[in-house]
Amino acid sequence: MTERPTAPHAVRLAGLRKSYGETVAVDGVDLEIAPGEIVALLGPNGAGKSTTVELILGLSRPDAGTVTVFGRPPRAAVDAGMVGAMLQDGAMLEDATVGELVALFASVHRHPLAVDEVLERAGIADLAGRRATELSGGQTQRVRFALALVPDPDLVILDEPTVAMDVATRREFWAAMRRFVAAGRTVLFATHYLDEADGFADRIVLLRDGRVVADGTPRHVKSIVAVRTVRATVPDLSADVLHELFGTDGVSVDGADVRIRTADGDGVLRTLLARSPQAHDIEVTGAGLEEAFLSITEGSAR
Ligand SMILES: Nc1ncnc2c1ncn2[C@@H]1O[C@H](COP(=O)(O)OP(=O)(O)OP(=O)(O)O)[C@@H](O)[C@H]1O
Structure with missing residues (x-):
């Protein structure tokens, strides 16, 4: 078992900025996510969702500001197995089956879940023997989700998780996610799908041009614009x-x-x-x- 964190914030961003050349991708974001919250990062193309996710995971460094994950620098939290990530374009190994791929991921973690348990939690036990490169787009997404569960993380970060999933697969995916969060874990997911943010998150952070333009319950986000x-x-x-x-x-x-x-x-x-x-x-x-x-x-x- 991973030691469960006791920090007051699962994620804390303060004055976060990141530019690519002339493009300001994240423009002064302050955000605190408490353990157990399910937060949707919602915004149009280019709003800065993926960049924010990468900064939280320590995959890139901010130009200014700070990121802490359970009170630690991002890489330390990831290395401690506290964070699982499902990114848009994680590579799939040629020749490996889904079961082998999960086992490979487990081998690099200090306190991984058992392979069978990962497959079951992600609802893909039936795909264990399939070659990872021969899956449909939606199945591949579910394997990526399984890989995010390998460290038995306290925080899962998902970048557009249901892209390429059909309606039935999306429903199964969110059901698996609900089982995951029932144990008090924290979820941050970036999405374009408003219905998913509304239906699954208990808080929506709306980004535009790298800034937070609304933050609250789905009901609050609707009420502040009162359209x-x-x-x-x-x-x-x-x-x-x-x-x-x-x-x-x-x-x-x-x-x-x-x-x-x-x-x-x-x-x-x-x-x-x-x-x-x-x-x-x-x-x-x-x-x-x-x-x-x-x-x-x-x-x-x-
Ligand atoms: N590696 C990069 N090099 C240059 N510019 C980048 C890079 N990554 C992101 N950007 C730019 O930063 C801005 C924010 O991009 P980002 O991918 O974070 O937005 P997003 O909200 O995730 O968009 P999408 O919904 O299209 O995935 C965009 O203008 C994008 O073109």
């Missing part, structure tokens, strides 16, 4: 007048059908009713996570 969509049939106002009243951003007009995305649903409704006596079929809906995500990440330079 509303107003839909109505408006036969008595032209598109020009509608754009004059409500602007052009987030306003679409298709004949008499109007759709307005706004932070001030009540205000739009009042104006619409005052200016359009014939407006009908009016509907106001709250933001889904998708809307919140688009609203917060809109205007991203990358």
Whole structure:
């Protein structure tokens, strides 16, 4: 058994910065993740998710700021078997079977789990005898997940774990993950899938242009943007007048059908009713996570 850590933070990032040439990938990130939290790192392409993950794993060094994992420098935490990682492009060995690959990984860890247990925890016991290079994309992802479990880690970091998985495989993957976290472990996963962040994480950290732009429960992330969509049939106002009243951003007009995305649903409704006596079929809906995500990440330079 690995000695279970007692540090107050599973991950602590303070003033973290990382640039590649002119590109600022991580631009002053402060983040504290408590043991037992399940955190989704959500953001559009180029937001800095992978770079942040690499810094937490000690795979690259920050230009400024500090990273600690269970109170230790990243490499020390990884070497102590506290961290398991599933990255986007971990290589698969030619010729090795899945079972052999897991055994090989186990041989370089001080306190590995038994190979059978790893396969079972990852839900891939049936793949043990298959050649690792002959797996489908989704199966390969699940083998990568198994490799992340080898050290019996307290923290698992996953970069876009369900890429290439079909719906059924994704469901099985998250079920395996739920069993893993039931023992109080910490999970940090980067994703593009809003439904996964909403459904699996208890906290969402939204990144844009290398900065944290929202941090809280999925409900909180939705509430802080308070996006509303107003839909109505408006036969008595032209598109020009509608754009004059409500602007052009987030306003679409298709004949008499109007759709307005706004932070001030009540205000739009009042104006619409005052200016359009014939407006009908009016509907106001709250933001889904998708809307919140688009609203917060809109205007991203990358
Ligand atoms: N090794 C590198 N060399 C040069 N630029 C890099 C490198 N890695 C990342 N970048 C740049 O840093 C920025 C952040 O990239 P990063 O991969 O961290 O974002 P991401 O949120 O993980 O994106 P994605 O969702 O597309 O994987 C991008 O502008 C990217 O082009």
